[in-house]
Amino acid sequence: MFSDATISRMPLYLRELQQLHRAGQTRVQSGVLAKRLGLNDSQVRRDLSGFGSLGQRGVGYDVKGLIQTIQNTLGSDRSWNVILVGVGNLGRALSGYRGFEQQGFRLVGVFDSDPGKIGTKLGLLTIRPLEEIDDLVQSEDVELAIVSVPANAAVSVAHRLEMAGITGILNFAPVTVSKPQSSTTVVNVDLAVELQRLAFAVMKSKE
Amino acid sequence: MFSDATISRMPLYLRELQQLHRAGQTRVQSGVLAKRLGLNDSQVRRDLSGFGSLGQRGVGYDVKGLIQTIQNTLGSDRSWNVILVGVGNLGRALSGYRGFEQQGFRLVGVFDSDPGKIGTKLGLLTIRPLEEIDDLVQSEDVELAIVSVPANAAVSVAHRLEMAGITGILNFAPVTVSKPQSSTTVVNVDLAVELQRLAFAVMKSKE
DNA sequence: TAGATTGTTAATCGATTAACAATC
DNA sequence: TAGATTGTTAATCGATTAACAATC
Structure with a gap:
């Protein structure tokens, strides 16, 4: 499902998303995440596509929903x-x-x-x-x-x-x-x- | 000359070589370094081949010489x-x-x-x-x-x-x-x- | 010489990126 | 509808590995 390279970037996505969430952002685009992390926007979309279709074309991703999905899938919803x-x-x-x-x-x-x-x-x-x-x-x-x-x-x-x-x-x-x-x-x-x-x-x- | 992946492994080679040197080892083989670092022996030889022919076929690499070459090439001979x-x-x-x-x-x-x-x-x-x-x-x-x-x-x-x-x-x-x-x-x-x-x-x- | 191990090539594997149709 | 951005494919790129001739 997720490659090792993708898995190792997940904590970074999570960190940025949580920062955006704290800053009151509700939506984010692949290009924005890419820029903050020094990545390519295609790469971000590809990494996130493993969770299914979470984004909305023309709009972007829901910050809160994405945080929850990553946490649920990768076990950081629990302690x-x-x-x-x-x-x-x-x-x-x-x-x-x-x-x-x-x-x-x-x-x-x-x-x-x-x-x-x-x-x-x-x-x-x-x-x-x-x-x-x-x-x-x-x-x-x-x-x-x-x-x-x-x-x-x-x-x-x-x-x-x-x-x-x-x-x-x-x-x-x-x-x-x-x-x-x-x-x-x-x-x-x-x-x-x-x-x-x-x-x-x-x-x-x-x- | 050296790929990014190779460069990022160099400090690990250097660390292991210095440990071997301290332990009194004068020679080391690619397979030994590979095992200590969880790598493949081909990869070790390929990484080190960038420095030229430093090993001796049938014998291995000179620990001290290899340390000095890596340090010289990559600037850790100076402070x-x-x-x-x-x-x-x-x-x-x-x-x-x-x-x-x-x-x-x-x-x-x-x-x-x-x-x-x-x-x-x-x-x-x-x-x-x-x-x-x-x-x-x-x-x-x-x-x-x-x-x-x-x-x-x-x-x-x-x-x-x-x-x-x-x-x-x-x-x-x-x-x-x-x-x-x-x-x-x-x-x-x-x-x-x-x-x-x-x-x-x-x-x-x-x- | 026989055995061991390098240096290097070619094959494989995996990850990144460009591109674009789908669609909000 | 027009503009924006996703999801996904295909192409590219780079890194790893197997294999083996060279040679100590």
Whole structure:
């Protein structure tokens, strides 16, 4: 139904649509969305056509209806329980990141291996040892985990999460966590890699 | 010479090669790199072939030599001066992120619009008002900026950075900053979008 | 030499884009 | 009706992969 490329653009459409909705817009055209996201208008129509005929020719798309359809189809109408593993600088910032809860992600547990951190508070939550991951995943029906541990710990943490029944991992550790045989989905975000991508793209554009 | 897709994988190759180098490995094969990054071995050879014939048939690639070639070609043998604009939770975490300096990125200035923050310290640097961006970009030859301001400020900040002569922006604000007509390169990283991509991919895999 | 692995071509696959009939 | 914009097809473009000769 939807290609991987289309799926990965859906959160962007959703974000723009929600912004338009907040700004009081009731309709939007493919060209407008395309411009805001730096895409081609054909691409936007093609991406959205997967939902069926939602637009009105000559008029555009209904902002509210489109938001609801995307959310319904892709599961962001409900909330997801999330845990955070690794409470360093980045982990702390991620735990307080407003954008997550705004999209229906509920942080229900935070974990670290450092005995000095265990038992202390992070926001409203108490930092717990990794050994308690299984229990919480069971009791709270946790599906997603954010991993911000050091590189050398990431693979074993990912394995533990998988064993605990986590179905999705957002990995910020500077290693590619990919388990080809497993059913756990992983999205890797390496901040240093992103900055280097920028630098490389700048170099290339200067040629 | 290099496709965009290849360029965006280069930081990943570099990261794995540096890890192998630290671990004392002197040689590596395309299949090994592929496995670590979840890629196809043909793809790795094709990506690396852009540098010329660096491998030895029957043997593999020289780890150290490959690192140096990538760095030389793509400008990560030198250091880049970087500024940070927006000192919230995320900005603070980014300013202390070890991965940046390890790859030759030097944070030379931090800026915020909040008078309450201006003049206070962030690590070794003093937070300054946005008005001083131009001066610092000139005096320190700054090429890259990390933007972690609220969504509504991001576009005007990006514009200011562009005017100041910044050539690359790593944008963490939840808006797509793209200036089609400008020569400034932008890489957008929206953390909420990444988490949602994960959730959508999980939904899709469950179908 | 035999085995391994690269470099590179050609085939495949998937994603983007242009174009336009359908229709609001 | 005239103008605008969708939905969808067909064409294009680019990226991935399989395969294998070259060669260490």
